[in-house]
Amino acid sequence: MTDTQQPDTQNPGTQKPGTQKPGTQNPGTQNPDTYDVRETPVSGRTSTVRVPVGDRAWFVQRRTITLVLGCAAAMLGLGFVGLSYGTSWATPGEVFGALTGLEPSVVIAEWRAPRVVAGILFGAALGVAGAIFQNLTRNPMGSPDIIGLDAGAYTGALLVMTVFAGASMTVAFGSVVGGLVTAALVYSLSRSNGLSGMRLVVIGIAVNAMITALNNWLVLRAELEVAMAAVGWNSGSLNGIDWDDLILPFAVLSVLLTVAALRSQTLHQSALGDAIAVSTGVPLERQRMLMVLVGVGCTATVTAVAGPVAFIALAAPQIGRRLAKAPGIPLLPAALTGAVLLQLADLIAQMLLAPVSLPVGVVTTAIGGGYLIWLLAQEVRRR
Amino acid sequence: MTSAPSANPPTASTARPVVLAVGVIALVAAGAVSLAVGARAVPVGELWQALADFDPRDGDHLVVRDIRLPRMVLGIAVGAALAVGGALIQTLSRNPLAEPGILGVTHGAGFALTVGAALGLAGSAISQLGLGVVGSVLATALVYAVGRHSTLRLLLAGVAFSAVLMGVSLGIRLTSPDALDQYRFWSVGSLAGREQTDLTVPLVAIGLALAGALVIARSLNAVALGDTVAHTLGADVARVRTVTLLLITVLAGAATAVAGPILFVGLIVPHLLRRLTAGSVPWLVGLSALVGPILMLVADTIARVLLHTGEVPVAIVTAFLGGPMLIWVVRRYGAGSL
Numbered sequence: 001m002t003d004t005q006q007p008d009t010q011n012p013g014t015q016k017p018g019t020q021k022p023g024t025q026n027p028g029t030q031n032p033d034t035y036d037v038r039e040t041p042v043s044g045r046t047s048t049v050r051v052p053v054g055d056r057a058w059f060v061q062r063r064t065i066t067l068v069l070g071c072a073a074a075m076l077g078l079g080f081v082g083l084s085y086g087t088s089w090a091t092p093g094e095v096f097g098a099l100t101g102l103e104p105s106v107v108i109a110e111w112r113a114p115r116v117v118a119g120i121l122f123g124a125a126l127g128v129a130g131a132i133f134q135n136l137t138r139n140p141m142g143s144p145d146i147i148g149l150d151a152g153a154y155t156g157a158l159l160v161m162t163v164f165a166g167a168s169m170t171v172a173f174g175s176v177v178g179g180l181v182t183a184a185l186v187y188s189l190s191r192s193n194g195l196s197g198m199r200l201v202v203i204g205i206a207v208n209a210m211i212t213a214l215n216n217w218l219v220l221r222a223e224l225e226v227a228m229a230a231v232g233w234n235s236g237s238l239n240g241i242d243w244d245d246l247i248l249p250f251a252v253l254s255v256l257l258t259v260a261a262l263r264s265q266t267l268h269q270s271a272l273g274d275a276i277a278v279s280t281g282v283p284l285e286r287q288r289m290l291m292v293l294v295g296v297g298c299t300a301t302v303t304a305v306a307g308p309v310a311f312i313a314l315a316a317p318q319i320g321r322r323l324a325k326a327p328g329i330p331l332l333p334a335a336l337t338g339a340v341l342l343q344l345a346d347l348i349a350q351m352l353l354a355p356v357s358l359p360v361g362v363v364t365t366a367i368g369g370g371y372l373i374w375l376l377a378q379e380v381r382r383r
Numbered sequence: 384m385t386s387a388p389s390a391n392p393p394t395a396s397t398a399r400p401v402v403l404a405v406g407v408i409a410l411v412a413a414g415a416v417s418l419a420v421g422a423r424a425v426p427v428g429e430l431w432q433a434l435a436d437f438d439p440r441d442g443d444h445l446v447v448r449d450i451r452l453p454r455m456v457l458g459i460a461v462g463a464a465l466a467v468g469g470a471l472i473q474t475l476s477r478n479p480l481a482e483p484g485i486l487g488v489t490h491g492a493g494f495a496l497t498v499g500a501a502l503g504l505a506g507s508a509i510s511q512l513g514l515g516v517v518g519s520v521l522a523t524a525l526v527y528a529v530g531r532h533s534t535l536r537l538l539l540a541g542v543a544f545s546a547v548l549m550g551v552s553l554g555i556r557l558t559s560p561d562a563l564d565q566y567r568f569w570s571v572g573s574l575a576g577r578e579q580t581d582l583t584v585p586l587v588a589i590g591l592a593l594a595g596a597l598v599i600a601r602s603l604n605a606v607a608l609g610d611t612v613a614h615t616l617g618a619d620v621a622r623v624r625t626v627t628l629l630l631i632t633v634l635a636g637a638a639t640a641v642a643g644p645i646l647f648v649g650l651i652v653p654h655l656l657r658r659l660t661a662g663s664v665p666w667l668v669g670l671s672a673l674v675g676p677i678l679m680l681v682a683d684t685i686a687r688v689l690l691h692t693g694e695v696p697v698a699i700v701t702a703f704l705g706g707p708m709l710i711w712v713v714r715r716y717g718a719g720s721l
Contacts, residue, residue: 140539189710199713202479206709209646213702216571220696224564231563235553311546318539358554365550372543377529 064332067324071336075120078343082116083108085350110242118241119343122302123312125253127320127338128260129298130313131331132291135271137201143314144299147204150308151211152182153300154234157307158218161230171233172304179303182207183296236309236361238346249301256297257335259290264331267291271328309361312338315368341368399666402659406673410459413680417458418451421687425451454574457582458683459676461574461638462648464589466675467596468634469649470656470667474607475627476537479657482649483635486537486628489644490545490552491522492636496569497552500562509580511569515640516585522548523632572643572698574683585637592633593672599626600665607664645698647705648675654712678704 049060083098084090090098090108097103099113130143144150156178157171164170186207190200219227260267266287270277278284302309319341320326320333345363352358419425425433425443432438433447468483475481484490495518496511504510526544530537556563605618613620635649652675653667660666682700689695 189714202713203710205650206706206713210702210706213571213646213699216567217696217699219567220571224560227567228557228560228563231553232557235557311550314542314546353558356558359557362550362554362557365546365553369543369546369550373529373540373547 061324061326063325067320067333068336071340074340075336075343078340078347079116079120082119082343082347083112085347086112114241114243114246115238115346116343118238118246118306119346120339121246121250121253122238122306122309123316123339123342124335125257125298125302125338126309126312126342127316127334127336128257128331129295130315130338131317131320131329131334132260132267132295132298133313134317134329135267136288136291136295138271139201140314140318142201142204143317144295145308145310145313146208147186147201148182148208148211149179149296149299150303150310151208151215152185153179153303153308154215154230155211155218156181157233158215158222158230161233162218162222162226175307176300176304179300180296182211183292183300187292232359233307234361235359236303236307236364237349237357237359238306239357239359241305245305249305252301253298256294256301260294260331263287263290263294267331268328307359307361309342309364311361311365311368312342315372316341319368319371341371398659399670402670403673406670406677410673410677410680413677413684414455414459417455417680417684418447420684421446421451453579453582454683455680456586457641458574458679460586460589461642461645462676462679463593463672464634464638464675465645465648466652466671466678467593467668468631468638470653470664470671471596471603471627471631471634472649473653474603474664474667475624475631477607479654482646483631483639484545484644484646484649486541486631486635487522487526487544487548488519488632488635489639490548491518491520492516492639493566493570493644494518494522494548494552497555497562497566500565501555501559503561512580512585512640516636519636519639520632523628523636527628569643571696572639572645572701573686573694573696574642575686575694575696582641585641588633588637592630592637595626595630596634596668596672597665599623599630600668603627603664604662607662643696643698645679645701647701647709648678651705651708651712652678654709 049062049065051060080092080095083095084092086107090105094103094105095108098105098108133142133144133147134140136142153175156174156176159178160171160174186200186204189203189207219230222230266277266282269280269282270284270287272280274284277287299313316338317329317334320335320337321329323337324330324333326333342360342364345367346360348367349358349360349363352363415427415430419427419430423443423446425447429443430447433441433444434452437448438444465483469481472481472483472486473479492515495514499510499514504514522544526537526541529544530540552566556566602618602623605613605616606620606623608616610620613623638645652671656667656670656674660670678701679697682704683697685704686695686697686700689700
């Protein structure tokens, strides 16, 4: 993902004098006003790092590098704890043995490892889906859980549970169908000579409210046991995931995330406004269609396996951009934050009422929301 | 607002009294229909007699006086409270998507109710009402404490805080079937059976808050233009904002505590009226207080007659009335018009 990077051959105005290629510009005639403020060296440190790639170079924000390293360390640490934690703690030696295959352990390699991998992958997917929708709609409220995709998936699952009394495979199928139908409905209602971001959010909220009312009613009419099961499914859970459950989602999500990474530059261009996006060469309609597909695909895939894990898609992009101090809503910090957030939430969900494992969605809403509040409070204090 | 009303204010201001008159007539009609229609149909002549010349031995009269009349009053109060609450929060936050639920009112009430049910405190209707009010007031106070410096932050804090409350109460409900059972009935807003409790306190609270909203609406006119302009015009922005938020909490908190969460009335009614009132907050508030009850009464009547098997909760009807209306407004006038 290249969203916080800028090729230095494109815009001489953002170049530092020290990294200027000889012959491209005459330092004597350059107007100092054209320097980007961020690039001005302050007390010997710059906010960006130059990474040469062939005959070009990328400027990467220092902050981004710190964030990537920090999140990677957090993921490794949490992953390690996740592998060790269970009804009986595994020693670090046992974990390494199981990972390298020297000391086979079914519990670690077959039960705990898939859960850790699912936490990282699903968290990243939800974070990216949220960032995509928030970019497209230019509104922090424009995340998949607000515009009805989760509610639609729940309707699908509820209908399967209450009307057809279906098993878990059919519930997964029902949820994907429900999510896709809702997405198609919201998208087609929002389109009339072009797609407006704000209109998408409002129509999404309208559709979401209708579907939520329907869901509540279905729960109300159900037997208490079915209602308990349905509410449990709706809170999202990584309980009992194994490698077989992960092969298909892994394949789908890697394709979708690659597409998102490749298109991230144009995503940020279109976030500047329709006019600027078109005049800088973004094929706007095609871009939007593609990104909506990627976002819906990410959400639906995760929902089918784990149920709707609420709030990651809303909170991760917002937390990520504050951590990265980014002006827009970049994809990479959103993905990293989402992964760390879901992993952490899953660990807490396992530990909180041990030996009972809570649905992770209960914790994601609580932590994600709490952290967002804390960030907002920090911003208030800094003023 | 894109074109006509702002460019052509006379049209809007001459239309307002007409709308007011039509609204009053429609409200009376909706009230009469809501008294007459239900599981037991009451003829219109009988209706008038029940109100003017009450006979306690007549079954029709009993139904009208003891069940339908309190329910109609409740519907009017809840509809007006939600619609005016929505008009205030949308004006204050300058966000067309805002509705009272966003300040944490709904989830605060739901959280308090879940905790109460898990502790075995939410047995009676009165204790549910009390829990709902306490929860929504506390939640809104916390949201306001975090987000008071800017409206965007207020909205974000509301969403975040609602999510925290939702997560925690979901956890409680999943471990306590009793709490889930009580919550799932409360969580679908309805007027059915809620008219049988003592409604004096919530109705008086809603009435006072509605009057307060009409008083503060003039000052909100200035605040709606932006903080700087409002300061220049001599408005005490901080005080107006605090009082308005207090009113919104009382309105939405009382309505939610009584009837459960009813979405969309607070969102759609101000939307429908915004073009008509052309930026005049007092008119927006006044007409909202008229149109909200109409929507509520119509929805409640539909809820009673829709299915033969029993009543549909009114919140589902408002969602399916309000949702398509909102979609139509957005598609007809564009999102920029909101």
